[in-house]
Amino acid sequence: MAEQHSMEDLLRDAPSNWGKWGDEDELGSLNYLTPAEVLRGVQHIRSGNVFTLQRLIGDPKGDPVWPGRSPAQRTMIFDESTWDSDDAPAFPGGLHYADDKIEAFLQGSTQYDALGHVWYAGKIWNGYDARTTIGGLDKASVAPIAERGVVGRGVLLDLARFRGRENLDKGETFDHNDLEACAKSQGIEIEKHDVLLIRTNFLKLFFDQGEQFYEGFNEPGLTYSPELVRWFQDREIPNLVTDTIANEVTYEPETGIALPLHCALMRNLGVALTEICDLEKLAASCAEDGQYTFLYAAAPLKVHRATGSPVNPLAIK
Template identity: 30%
Template sequence: MQRWKHRPDGSNWGRFGPDDELGTLNHIGPDQRRAAAAEIREGLAFCLSLPLDIPGTVTIHPRRKPPRLQPTFLGDTPYINYPLENVAAGLQDVLSDDQVLLSTQYSTQWDSLAHVGALFDADGDGVAEPVYYNGFRAGTDVEGQTEGSPHGSFARRLSVSAMAQSGVQGRGVLVDLLRAFGPDRRIVGLDDLLSVIAAQQVEVRQGDILMLRTGYAEALWDMQSAPDPERLDQTGAVLDGTDEALKTWISDSNIAAIAADNYAVENPHLSPDDCCFRLPLHHHCLFKLGMPLAELWYLRDLAGALAERGRNAVFLTAPPLRLPGAIGSPVTPIATI
């Protein structure tokens, strides 16, 4: 059933079917996975996740908190180094078991398509309502907290669970903005991006996951013993979400997703003189295209290995948690070359 009469200009709503929850991940099919597997030449694997307790002492988002790890309990008994004492049965087992409370988007993460919606007149009745990619609705498909709900707020549709089922496995291509522009803050539009792609001889194909190295996550890693929030705010390149040409290129490229090592991928747009979105690239990608975004990936080791070999493509595996209802997810991406 089609949920909308009007769709945003330039959007992918309906392109992959009326009930689609994967968006541009549909660009990754068997052919793309086989081509990605051809990038494995040496069998070297690189973990692209920060430790999930970083940012740590540097606060970059006031709502998101570091993970709290603790034992599981049976009554008041914590199950850490717990002996299963049963002399008669001769048991000698010692068990440890734990649980975690975490913000799903605190560290290395995926944004699901339920992360950013917009007020948009999808019904064509002249009244804007809160909706998400493909016309999924706030309050029904993405629920708010209701009295007695055991889950709080959660996404019945567009959650990371659908992404996880797809595998999120294909060809990743690295664009090293840190190597091109250095560690200072730079607002990157289409001209800058294409100049680096050309200089580094990056071939961007349909279904690729575009990985952007800016140095931000590396600075987070290095700052843990001496955090400098002001310096961090001036670290690394960010995409210019107000650049219409850049957004058109993202649409036309048919890439599957964008994964950056920085916070938010784009430059948060705060000018009161401009309309209408604080995160215009999030609006374009998540809401209009159905293109997942990833943040705070750790790319230093992979970038060094690729530069030594004159390469920029990898076989990438990066599924989120298959956690029904979750709007974001921590992820441990693995790049194999």
């Protein structure tokens, strides 16, 4: 029988930022994004070109979501046909209108994770008891991130182009050394407090393959090592943004543990995770003009006690 590994054993000696910003902190490494960091990001605006990074909700070709989640469902409530009925709403002057609603997983599109979204050993970010998640997140929900907003210098690390590929493959891994090498190849350096945007273009396979995409589901991405986690801590990275569904390789190759970086980076260091971004137009622009740094700005929706929230991040070059 294969040896069983636990998250607690894997991360027993992992670095932690618990208490760094006080016992009541719910923002984690986003605290690094001070007003000075906002101004540092502004300095990287050259042309004023704006790129929106959210994937379309209700894409006719389908919406990629984590296995087990269902895509958003938009339902029309009122449209012109409503007024074919004799009991339709009547407004002075003859106003007609359209109205619709959406039913969706809050993490079923481009979104921010709350810092309390994942945990192990009964503790979420900053040492809060995991039972504070029952019925909704009383601590470290997405609301404090949404209230604050996220603004700083963004850096695109185009791993797919760096490896000379259209997209990375299932289970393909890279680490902080690859990120550094990619940055160097793009003529930039990763600096303290940078928001890191990593392009794999893996979700191209979702649109190419349809449901076959989910067979043997194992995304490409960063893979756990103590050195990688220390790299994130030493560089005080506030936010990791990717174009994959879960920010990291799904199963850690050495142990088979699922999503250890969600725990090592988000639960332990307080790094905000942003997922399912569409980086294609931004990446094409960066490849064309050689400018891989920009002002990054994002504000997830303010949803009380939520585990995450949709977002449409901006990259302003």
